[in-house]
Amino acid sequence: ISDQNEYVIDIEQTKRDQLNKIKVRDLFRSKHSTIPKKFRGKAAYYLYIFHAIEYIFISLYIDWTVILRHPINFLKIITFLTISAVFLFIYGLIPSLREKEIKDIMKKWTIELSNQKIAAEDNNLRNEIKSGIIVLGQSEIDKNDDDDVRKLRKLKALLFLSSLVYVRNGQDISKIHDCVHEIKKNYKETSSLNKRKKILEHALDKLNEIIREANGDGERATEIGFEEVERLISIIINRNDEFIKNQVKNLELGDLEFTSVSELNTDDGGSFCGIFWSKEKNFIVVVFKGTTPSNIGEWMKNLMFQCVDARVHLLGQVHRGFYEYLFAESEADRDFP
Template identity: 30%
Template sequence: MANKSSVLNEKDPSARIFNMSDAISIDDQLYINDLFSIPKEGYLPESLKEFEPFIDSTKTFCVYLRDVYLHIVLMFVTNWTMPLTQPLNFLLIILIYLTSILFLLPATLFLSIANYIGMNFKLYDEAGWQKLTTERLSKIRERGIAALGKPHTSQLPNFNLDLAETLLFLSSIVYLREETEVRKAVTNLSQIRNKISKQEQVEVGDLENVFQALENADDGVRKVVNDWNIQFKSVSELSTSKGVYAGLFWSVKQNFIVVSFKGTSPTNFLELVVNFTFQRKDGRSFLFGGVHEGFYNCLFPKDNAGSLLSKKGYPHMRIMEAINAKAKEIRVKNKKTEPVNIWITGHSLGASLATLFYSRLLKAPGALSDDCVLRDVYSFAALAVGDSNFSSEFSSLYNGSNTTLWRIISELDIAPHLPPNNGHFRFLRQYLTENDILNYFHVGDTVKFYHRNKKPSCDPSIFNPSAKSRKIDQVLTWNDWKTMFNDEQQSLTNQPVNNNSPIYNQTVLPYEGILKLPVLTMLRNHIPHRYFAAMEKSRPYFSSNSPSTS
């Protein structure tokens, strides 16, 4: 590891504390600044360290109760006639919040015990995932990685199954990062901050300990992708050191960067609460309309746009700085004339954050430097992120964009139905009030995969992308006309197929068999490998010579 010596010459801990030397890469500088932006947390004495998971979960649950109480009180104070004028909405608000509290209460205890005994579920396992396909995973990845590096030429949506599965791998591998090492780095930085505030001497070894912990944290992810000739680095902790984060995968040779947001770990209560903090926040300072508060606070300032926090920077800004710096570095190394392809992905909570990140880029496209070209978003199991105003304004910019947000969902997965929303009844948005609890809508182009023998539900252009490229003044044959107005591509590969092999329903995780029980299936189908199995089962519907798989 390079000698990361530095001169510590700032007396004010709230300022940019380090005057980094040239020995420290721009990646490390940006990441250290991000770690310093994490709100200072109270650290427990050593005698209570073993109980930290339970204490954290209990504290988080109490804060959640307080926030829900304040939200309901303020909503009724500003609209005290709601029980009379909107009785259905009033009852739904009480019912939905009560249900969420009753769900989180036992979850607090269960997940605390799971953390205490060290229960861990690997959401990506090479051997386990290999059992779910008739192809070799390496071949799928080779085709997917090649697609990540192709220059952006087509102005038409182009869904690529191999690329989708490769990005699913990358959005699952980020779960392998070691969070305890990140906490260790944050603790060491806190000690450095205290030394500076007391004007004490800071040793180079203090900073070395920070970098060593961060390298250890990413080591599990790197070991997987190094075999694929891809590199990885965490770039933002998204305002907390206890779970959710964003990382970059990149390849100098293939000329791409993938921004991957980590989703909800099965035993992380803090991330679960982020999902259930579904009261909306005014997002117009950085996005549009009303936005899911839990997701919004991960990427943007929690207070107003003119705050000190927004002037210092916030997670979205720091992620953009990391992307631009890495893209510049890649172009210097590979000397290619094309800009670097920027892809965005995530699973579950990570998919929702990917949606908001992409939404910000639609609103502020100048955030990407000339070294970058924004490609598509492949989100898996995303929760709804915004209200009707968010959906409408997003769509107005999205329809004029040459990029696509592919919202990939799996049959019988509970996540796409949360928060309770009007995803299937978009025509209702004009009748909903701003405070309606059901005022949530999904955005992007939906592709739904099934665990039955059923063709994916999606726009027909996925199977027949050429249909949208016909020019109205060109001479068309009868077959051309049929493909323009027929939802099905007239080829054998897109006819119903018999694909009942038991390989697609194998269990990969410990205790997964329990999730095959009724109702619990909705949780099982949310797991990343179930998405992979559903997509693999649909492969016969994708023509081998179609742009969708090339």
């Protein structure tokens, strides 16, 4: 029995190692923006204005008589774009003027959410979530259970799981992206083995600094190479996943597990994809973290009322903001989910 348990543990560890490699590979495959993160909100605003003017110009170029044939509709479009541009300018100006206060508020909310004491101490909420988790894994419908009640319980559980992904510390992931971008950029500029070794040394120092800031203790590098970079990146990502795992543990939700899967097409620690699963209840839930409230650039993308052709992956068309975040574009100019 002991040998069987050790064999199962080895298999589970192998699977975790494989998943960690996939996560790291995902980071290196994604494109990284050349615009500094400090100026991305402003860049997104100017891009929004540019696209708005572009759409109006194309519409007039194709059929300028629309001004005469549909003057009211044309005036509505101009008015809407003007008002939205002014509103977004003011919206983007407030964070820059009150940056310190906003950061303090966000930090306070993050600490309160990560503790998860309120939900854990609320017995009614905990029982509702537990009953919803049970329903998620039911293959047979209980005749004594009302169908509407079952649906409501299931929706509450799904809503709770989707809210948990907002607790993860995106700042550490953003710093990982900076290290990955630096490695990729500097590696392309030199073929010298000594210089590449120094690049990896610098990256390892940065990754260790991230770990020290989060935990007060760094990881000693066993060697200088990509495998060591992968190991430290995996440690940071997995420790960030612990925020969510601890909440599940505090609520005593059985064997419910969580892991992040992909950072999607972001390099600022914003949107990402994760998976909740339960072997005992036999279900898997795929979750996506949406727009970060404080990320102006993401809001700008969401407000671009434009659809793109998504027939490669999905049927028909989808919103550009959704498509660009979900289906990243790799260095080989190949789309992948």
